[in-house]
Amino acid sequence: MEQSHEVLWQPMPAPDDFSLTPPLPGPVAARALVLAAMSCRTLIEKGASDPGAEELRQEILSWLNTIGAGEELEPAEPVLLSTPLGG
Numbered sequence: 001m002e003q004s005h006e007v008l009w010q011p012m013p014a015p016d017d018f019s020l021t022p023p024l025p026g027p028v029a030a031r032a033l034v035l036a037a038m039s040c041r042t043l044i045e046k047g048a049s050d051p052g053a054e055e056l057r058q059e060i061l062s063w064l065n066t067i068g069a070g071e072e073l074e075p076a077e078p079v080l081l082s083t084p085l086g087g
Contacts, residue, residue: 030069034077037064041081048085057085 037060044053061081064070070078 027072030067030072033067033069034064034072034074037061037069037081038077045085054085057081 041057041060044050044056047053061070061078064073064081073081
């Protein structure tokens, strides 16, 4: 018995006006700093009882805004960065 090898998928032709534009370096760097800040916030959660941990947490969001990276925050990120440790 012979099986049919019917083509089920064909790539769509690219539209004539399609082009890839890489992001600008500034926003990419700012987003990297946001991710570093989010990682820092996560790591200091483990040391919530350390005296300087809460102080550091309070400085993170302010630091991001001071250096201009606050514009790259996703909506939930300022909420997490503003939440006290252990909360």
